[in-house]
Amino acid sequence: MDDLEYLHAPGKRLYIAARQRRADPTTLGQLVLHLPAFAFSLGMVLVVGRLFELAWGLPLWLPVTLWLVSGLLVFHRPTEDLYARYVLGFRYPLPHELAKLGPVWREVTGRAGIEGDGYRLWIENTENLNAYAAAGHIVGVTRFAVESLPSAQLAAVLAHELGHHTGGHSWSTLAGRWYGLPCRAAFRAGHAVLSSxxxxxxxxxxxxxxxxxxxxxxxxxxxxxxxxxxxxxxxxLLPYATAALSRRAELRADVHAASLGFAPMLTEVLLAMENAGTPTSPAPGTTGPRGAVTRSGPGAQLLASHPDYATRLHRLRPFLTPQR
Known part of the structure; x- marks a missing residue:
């Protein structure tokens, strides 16, 4: 199944959606769960700011404002490029990879009515079948996926990632991680002191x-x-709630891809990943099409960041049935 109806062909009309992005209920829930870490981090910034005020006379509002504004830089395109390259370990597509990715990406964004030029495509130089959505404009896919997947299946994977972006899952994940960084650093430092x-x-x-x-x-x-x-x-309870919302976000991204007509192709990809036992641990600050993270011990399913393959395939089944 490698046939795609390219909407950018001559004579085809392309419609651009009025709303390019939105914050769906999953995104709003993620932001709510980030509030405790944000509040703790804000308290730490206030304490540090107070120390600076006493030591050097700096106004308290200055470090707080700088910290709040710094989160916006994460979504600045040059900063995103640095994040993709040096934190996520991605690289720019090679000419032959871009020759395959470009038309497929234009097809996916054309069906969705999304301005595809607003996003940047990246390659993870690995032999795994994975893809990622991160920050505000990063769409990553593994070299193995580009080389081995037919165009139709690759389009299904990219449509899934686009669903994370248009639903707001990607930016809310990175924003939560960024503004919760002081909180996590404090807890890790305390754990290290007690462990040492x-x-x-x-x-x-x-x-x-x-x-x-x-x-x-x-x-x-x-x-x-x-x-x-x-x-x-x-x-x-926060880790369990966070994992539940993460699983919900994956299902929403699947539905997004299916609604664009890629349900059969996405089903084929998920079956292939299940048969191959593809590793499913996501990169920090990213979301992707992987299955359930392999865990052991009580409550493993409750802490999985991705639904199991059976659940995802079951949710795609209605889109495989011809409408009468």
């Missing part, structure tokens, strides 16, 4: 301090301490 010491006294003192703080809070605040006690529970 073999002193039972140090670890015991941390536990005693936590118990004393909890007891003092209950005595001083009474019922209000119950609300504070719920904070750790919320933090424990």
């Amino acid at each position: 010491t073999d002193s039972v006294m140090v670890r015991g003192s941390c536990l005693v301090t936590a118990v004393l703080l909890a007891g003092s809070s209950f005595m001083l605040l009474g019922p209000a301490a119950a609300l504070l006690g719920g904070v750790p529970l919320v933090l424990l």
